[in-house]
Amino acid sequence: MAFFIEVLVGGLLAGIMYSLVALGFVLIFKASGVFNFAQAAMVLFAAMFIAGMYGDWGVPFWIAIPATIVLMIGVAWGIERVVLRPLVNQEPIIMFMSTIGIFFALIGIAEIFWGSRSRTLDVGIPSDPIFVGDMLFQMYDLITAGIVAVLVVLLVIFSQKTRMGRVLRAVADDHQAAQSVGIKLNTVWVVVWSISGVVAVVAGIVWGGALGVQPVMVDVAFKALPVLLLGGLTSIPGAIIAGLIIGAGEALAEVYLGPIIGGGIDNWFAYIIAMAFMVWRPEGLFGEKIIERI
Amino acid sequence: MIYRESGQFKKTYHADQAILPLRQDQIFVLGAILFAFLVVPFVASNYAMNSLLLPFLIYSLAAIGLNLLVGYCGQISLGTGGFMAVGAFAAWNLALRTELPMPVIFILAGLITAGTGVLFGLPALRIKGFYLAVTTLAAQFFLIWLLQRPWFNNYSPTGVISAPSINMFGWQVDSVTDRYYLALIILVIMALLAKNIVRSSTGRKWMAIRDMDVAAEIIGIRPMATKLKAFAVSSFFIGIAGILWAFLYLGQLEAEAFNIYTSFDVLFMIIIGGLGSILGCFLGAAFVVLVPIFLNVVPSWLGLPLGTAMISYIEIFIFGSLIIFFLIVEPHGMARLWSIIKQKLRLWPFPY
Amino acid sequence: MAAQAADVSSRARTSEVILKVEDVELAFGGVRALRGVGFEIRRGEIFSIIGPNGAGKSSMLNCINGFYHPTSGTITYKGQPRKRMRPYVTASQGVARTFQNIALFKGMSTLDNIMTGRHLKTKATLLENAFWFGRARKEEMEHRRFCEEIIDFLNLQHVRKTPVGTLPYGLQKRVELGRALAAEPELLLLDEPMAGMNLEEKQDMARFVLDVNDEFGMTICLIEHDMGVVMDLSDRIVVLDHGEKIGEGTPDEVSKDPKVIEAYLGVQEEGDA
Numbered sequence: 036m037a038f039f040i041e042v043l044v045g046g047l048l049a050g051i052m053y054s055l056v057a058l059g060f061v062l063i064f065k066a067s068g069v070f071n072f073a074q075a076a077m078v079l080f081a082a083m084f085i086a087g088m089y090g091d092w093g094v095p096f097w098i099a100i101p102a103t104i105v106l107m108i109g110v111a112w113g114i115e116r117v118v119l120r121p122l123v124n125q126e127p128i129i130m131f132m133s134t135i136g137i138f139f140a141l142i143g144i145a146e147i148f149w150g151s152r153s154r155t156l157d158v159g160i161p162s163d164p165i166f167v168g169d170m171l172f173q174m175y176d177l178i179t180a181g182i183v184a185v186l187v188v189l190l191v192i193f194s195q196k197t198r199m200g201r202v203l204r205a206v207a208d209d210h211q212a213a214q215s216v217g218i219k220l221n222t223v224w225v226v227v228w229s230i231s232g233v234v235a236v237v238a239g240i241v242w243g244g245a246l247g248v249q250p251v252m253v254d255v256a257f258k259a260l261p262v263l264l265l266g267g268l269t270s271i272p273g274a275i276i277a278g279l280i281i282g283a284g285e286a287l288a289e290v291y292l293g294p295i296i297g298g299g300i301d302n303w304f305a306y307i308i309a310m311a312f313m314v315w316r317p318e319g320l321f322g323e324k325i326i327e328r329i
Numbered sequence: 330m331i332y333r334e335s336g337q338f339k340k341t342y343h344a345d346q347a348i349l350p351l352r353q354d355q356i357f358v359l360g361a362i363l364f365a366f367l368v369v370p371f372v373a374s375n376y377a378m379n380s381l382l383l384p385f386l387i388y389s390l391a392a393i394g395l396n397l398l399v400g401y402c403g404q405i406s407l408g409t410g411g412f413m414a415v416g417a418f419a420a421w422n423l424a425l426r427t428e429l430p431m432p433v434i435f436i437l438a439g440l441i442t443a444g445t446g447v448l449f450g451l452p453a454l455r456i457k458g459f460y461l462a463v464t465t466l467a468a469q470f471f472l473i474w475l476l477q478r479p480w481f482n483n484y485s486p487t488g489v490i491s492a493p494s495i496n497m498f499g500w501q502v503d504s505v506t507d508r509y510y511l512a513l514i515i516l517v518i519m520a521l522l523a524k525n526i527v528r529s530s531t532g533r534k535w536m537a538i539r540d541m542d543v544a545a546e547i548i549g550i551r552p553m554a555t556k557l558k559a560f561a562v563s564s565f566f567i568g569i570a571g572i573l574w575a576f577l578y579l580g581q582l583e584a585e586a587f588n589i590y591t592s593f594d595v596l597f598m599i600i601i602g603g604l605g606s607i608l609g610c611f612l613g614a615a616f617v618v619l620v621p622i623f624l625n626v627v628p629s630w631l632g633l634p635l636g637t638a639m640i641s642y643i644e645i646f647i648f649g650s651l652i653i654f655f656l657i658v659e660p661h662g663m664a665r666l667w668s669i670i671k672q673k674l675r676l677w678p679f680p681y
Numbered sequence: 682m683a684a685q686a687a688d689v690s691s692r693a694r695t696s697e698v699i700l701k702v703e704d705v706e707l708a709f710g711g712v713r714a715l716r717g718v719g720f721e722i723r724r725g726e727i728f729s730i731i732g733p734n735g736a737g738k739s740s741m742l743n744c745i746n747g748f749y750h751p752t753s754g755t756i757t758y759k760g761q762p763r764k765r766m767r768p769y770v771t772a773s774q775g776v777a778r779t780f781q782n783i784a785l786f787k788g789m790s791t792l793d794n795i796m797t798g799r800h801l802k803t804k805a806t807l808l809e810n811a812f813w814f815g816r817a818r819k820e821e822m823e824h825r826r827f828c829e830e831i832i833d834f835l836n837l838q839h840v841r842k843t844p845v846g847t848l849p850y851g852l853q854k855r856v857e858l859g860r861a862l863a864a865e866p867e868l869l870l871l872d873e874p875m876a877g878m879n880l881e882e883k884q885d886m887a888r889f890v891l892d893v894n895d896e897f898g899m900t901i902c903l904i905e906h907d908m909g910v911v912m913d914l915s916d917r918i919v920v921l922d923h924g925e926k927i928g929e930g931t932p933d934e935v936s937k938d939p940k941v942i943e944a945y946l947g948v949q950e951e952g953d954a
Contacts, residue, residue, distance in 0.1 A: 127458065128604075131459065132600045132652065133657075136649045136656065138649065139646070143644075147639065257589070261463065268459070268460075299477070302470050309464065314456070317455045319460075345825075525817075529811075530796075530805060532810075536797075537786045539788070544784035544785070545786070546768045547778060548797070548798055549772030549773050550800060605788065
């Protein structure tokens with residue numbers, strides 16, 4: 036039983052990291068209707084710049100992290116200028132494909148700067164094991180959970196209490212209505228991609244600390260996609276809860292199912308769960324119900 | 330006025346419904362096929378055949394398969410790599426475990442892929458758009474994992490197995506020229522079948538589902554059967570492309586060779602080439618095959634002293650940028666550019 | 682086809698009931714879109730459903746062709762009561778329709794749209810289509826011929842190969858009618874076929890509706906806002922308001938019905954848009 040709880044909690048905490056990537060997706064999808072495939076690349080991009088600046092140039096973290104945040108805002112601005120603005124009003128699949136283009140372009144830039152070798156990224160989050168009774172937990176995971184909680188609270192405060200937050204909610208609700216009351220979509224996009232960039236920085240630090248920073252990180256970040264689906268594309272709580280479900284399910288499956296059908300289940304488990312769930316409830320856990328009209 | 334349809338009157342509906350109603354198009358396509366059969370093998374170097382033409386032919390076939398599903402039926406799929414792997418491994422195992430002749434193995438492996446496609450297409454009955462795209466990733470990751478189980482590579486210690494020799498109706502396909510011809514013959518036949526399907530009632534049903542599925546159902550099209558048929562046909566094509574990729578191009582099998590980036594590559598081909606266009610599949614495949622090679626040689630032309638690693642990074646960046654560039658310039662792909670050029674040729678040399 | 686049309690035409694305006702709606706209720710959550718509506722449509726007639734905005738007219742059509750399922754009540758088509766029928770099944774039984782907001786296949790040409798409407802009559806299998814032999818080839822020609830007749834009838838020859846997304850509104854409405862006709866339905870549901878048209882286009886469309894009814898012998902169920910058109914075209918009319926039936930009868934009877942007048946005047950007082 037203790038072992039079960041250990042695995043479960045470990046899985047839940049790993050799931051939070053998925054949520055963190057999914058969160059970035061949700062923000063952009065809500066505000067612009069763009070399915071941002073490049074979110075995973077943004078995480079890698081941020082992590083590589085922080086680790087690279089620290090490791091290769093000797094820049095301390097308290098400069099490297101804010102510098103990367105500024106860089107991500109620059110990236111957001113660039114994406115809006117170069118990609119989104121010319122493609123506005125194109126079909127969703129075209130926008131989606133363009134974010135795959137962004138995905139490769141960002142990875143390319145990061146590698147041109149920092150190469151593809153693996154780096155460690157230790158910003159000083161303690162990673163001691165802690166014992167509760169005879170159960171073993173990782174301090175690192177608990178602190179990560181705390182960071183995510185703070186991030187979500189900050190996002191909620193931002194969206195509820197600030198003017199820009201209200202604007203974002205208005206845009207998410209109805210693009211055209213928002214435009215007709217004088218909201219500039221271009222500004223909104225830069226802001227929301229910037230916020231996603233900041234979320235990516237946090238995710239990059241947390242992921243990078245746990246797994247090391249290397250291009251393969253992107254593959255792991257793909258797992259945020261089923262999380263996103265399970266939670267419903269537009270729901271922030273959905274992204275968090277779905278992340279927990281997938282993380283826990285994956286850990287339990289690997290431990291209990293793995294010996295029976297072979298290892299590496301975590302490669303696909305999340306996708307199959309999401310797929311099965313979607314067949315039952317196409318809008319995801321918290322997504323808006325799709326009503327067909329004609 | 331090179332490209333002129335005036336004077337070509339269609340006297341029967343039959344002539345008007347032909348695959349290529351215009352004489353110029355007929356000549357062009359026939360010429361291209363003859364050129365590919367009679368000229369290319371005698372002028373192209375072995376290197377060009379092996380690392381340019383073979384991938385181009387096979388990618389074109391995969392792109393046609395995916396375009397049937399995405400461009401014609403409107404169901405986005407990111408599982409192409411997984412389905413190619415299913416085709417390749419099914420053929421390999423059939424060759425290993427049965428005595429069936431190779432053509433039969435090809436068709437059976439295609440059908441197995443079609444069945445797999447239907448299975449992973451089932452969610453499409455409830456799910457649409459991006460939701461569906463992500464669930465097709467389930468196919469990609471699950472199938473690759475499944476095919477890495479030891480049974481599928483006959484307990485090979487390395488997991489990499491070599492392709493069997495191919496004998497087609499007594500024709501031993503060994504040399505690069507043979508492999509080129511086999512790929513070309515299969516591609517031409519299947520492209521023709523694809524073209525027939527999309528101009529028939531099946532193709533119209535797919536397009537109806539793509540353009541407005543609710544209205545399609547109300548005029549009597551069964552969404553379930555229609556979508557699953559698209560998944561089946563598309564997967565069949567992709568499965569055959571997978572066999573060719575492993576047997577003719579790589580000469581060996583490894584599930585990892587069909588990873589998610591294969592899926593992306595094929596998706597690019599049809600987006601860059603043009604959704605809902607068979608011609609576009611060829612253009613897109615040529616683009617995706619040529620760009621990396623082009624990017625590889627350009628630095629040395631310019632005399633830039635770049636390491637191979639740096640070149641590959643720059644390649645990734647430029648590839649991504651080119652996708653964006655293409656989508657901005659012509660979201661409907663190169664096939665649309667081609668039809669615009671034809672429009673211009675109709676009137677040339679007159680401005681209007 | 683001419684013989685067949687004449688045959689049906691001779692039966693036109695008989696008392697045979699083709700569609701019977703009884704006590705149909707439709708609720709979305711708390712909103713009751715239809716409250717116990719009942720009427721009969723007879724074979725060969727032009728039957729109209731009228732009523733102010735939000736009266737439940739389109740919901741009624743959606744129930745008839747199976748897009749919505751009534752919460753309670755029965756719909757009997759050709760003597761067969763039905764429960765929860767998918768739209769494609771209804772279509773295969775001979776019900777076709779057009780839509781208030783045009784629902785054409787925008788990426789396809791006029792001809793292809795109409796040919797698609799004809800698909801219920803095609804029997805060729807996927808393999809026949811792929812190899813273009815047997816029925817595939819033969820049917821394609823037959824249907825093409827039939828669809829060309831529809832194109833002639835609706836005067837769409839000049840836009841035969843144009844993608845419908847680029848056509849003007851009035852023509853799109855006509856293509857949509859063509860697509861519905863291609864199925865040779867017994868019951869044709871027209872949801873505001875003249876909405877947003879100018880006078881000339883309306884006259885054309887009215888002509889088409891009458892011709893379809895006369896020459897093809899199709900039973901027509903029409904929703905329309907333009908009272909003049911409805912009064913001229915219809916054999917019988919049912920009036921809905923807030924999901925309830927408030928009147929039924931011939932155009933004369935309905936136009937004199939005090940409840941109907943009240944419903945319409947009431948709407949007009951609130952602001953005649």
